[in-house]
Amino acid sequence: MSTALLLVCAMCLDAALGEPDWLWSRVRHPAVVIGNAIGWLDKRLNTGSQRRLKGVFTVTLLVLAAFAAGKLLSLLGPIIEIAVCAILLAQKSLVTHVRDVGETLRQSLPAGRTMVARIVSRDTTEMTEAQVARSAIESAAENLSDGVIAPAFWFLIAGLPGLLIYKAVNTADSMIGYRNEKYLEFGWASARLDDLLNLIPARLTCVMIIALSGQWSRWAEMVVDARRHISPNAGWPEAAMARALGIALAGPRSYDGQIRDLAWVNGDARREIGAYEVFRACTMLWKVWGLALGVLSVWVVVNFFF
Template sequence: MNTAFLLICAMCLDAVLGEPEWLWSRVRHPAVMIGNLIGWLDKRLNRNAQRRLKGVVVVMLLVVGSLIIGCVLSLLGPVIEIIICAILLAQKSLVTHVRDVGDGLRISLAEGRAKVAMIVSRDTRDMTEAQVARSAIESAAENLSDGIIAPAFWFLVAGLPGLLVYKAINTADSMIGYRTEKYREFGWAAARLDDVLNLIPARLTCAMIVLLSGQWARWPEMVTDARRHISPNAGWPEAAMAKALNVALAGPRSYDGKVRDLAWVNGDAPREIGAPEVFRACRMLWAVWGLALGLLSVWVGVSFNL
């Protein structure tokens, strides 16, 4: 069956059902299982000498294991492929979490801080309203790329094996791909491979946001902002989202009590933002989802007519 058609079905299933609590409160989510495995490998291998080599071995195990599992699951038929793909996409849950931040800010700053703390790793206790809103929008832009467009892209390219490899490496990067003393060597391979796997999806996400917002004339500015970002990929969707919403993103933020003076994205735009801008970001998330669905539908239509 056409992979693009399977992806359309999976995207629609995810958009309708999202992450049903009744299910994942009873069984382990595949992403949780992957995370548990990575945590187990981290505890046993991330010590003593040759940590970089051990990290490379972990990545190889994740890639090979994901390819094998993906190939086996693919043999079970298109219905299973659609269900697993839907489970590993995150459109509805992403929009829900980001919208919760906007709803929280409408109630109080404290509620907004509590909600944004669920989706970002930075310090939230002393955030202003604008910082809460910026954090939510940045998370929306980055996760649009690596939680929706990237897994969809790799499923389209390589089916379930490609999707599972991407999710495994992306999860590994989120757990061990830090430039800290503990993970600088052990997480090196996971971080570098994640950069490679997100290279095309991040720029594709950026282009889709630009297409929807009509900001093509400002593309050179987005490229400049994206290259200033600490991540080689996350800066692209963030730069596009900042232009689309006409807001400033990034800038100084605190991690573990230490302030990092990061470059602004679209720094000349308004910085004092709040719940309305968060809700506009949610609408952009659905707009990109709709554009992706439309492009896939055209692809399927053309394929069936060939």
């Protein structure tokens, strides 16, 4: 089976099953295993001097281990490849988590705050309805890129080794890639490598959202917003999603009790939003997934016949 066909099957399996509780309540999710390994390395190496060098060693070790694991798993046949790929894609779980924010926000603001706290790291206790909705939509846009399109992209490029390397690096970035005193040096390598691995997928996600929403005439605006975003990659899908929905995203928010005056994305658009816009974002998530699946399916058919 071609890698593209394996990916089509994996995307459909993920969309159908997501992350079933009956399975992950009995065995550890691969992402948990990766996270435990990173936590172990962090505890033992992120001390003393030469932390940047130790961080480079950590990422190198993770990449080599992920490559070896991917090679071994790929030898077990296409069924295992499809299953592992489906497990490491996050389309259905992403839509479920974001939709849950919309559903609870529609019920009450406190319920919406509680639910959005599960998917974002910013302070949520004082959020307004619009801030809850923006947080959910920003998470949807960013995770569409690094939880769906990027894993699919690297699987297509390099099979299971590529996918597992991406997930290892992305998980490391989410755990140790912070610009604070503890991780500025130790997490430097993981953050930079994650930026590199997401460079193409983030822009590809942006292009797909633009194609589906017909916002090509606003490309120059999106580039400006994306480049002044705090993240070198997350700003691209966020800028596209903001214009697809006709709303403003990002802006000031609180982390650990400190307000950070971040730039707005599509700042001239409507800022007072709620559950309805969250649901529209979920619809866009499925549209992008459908576009990706359609392109891959055409690729499979063309290669089969020609």
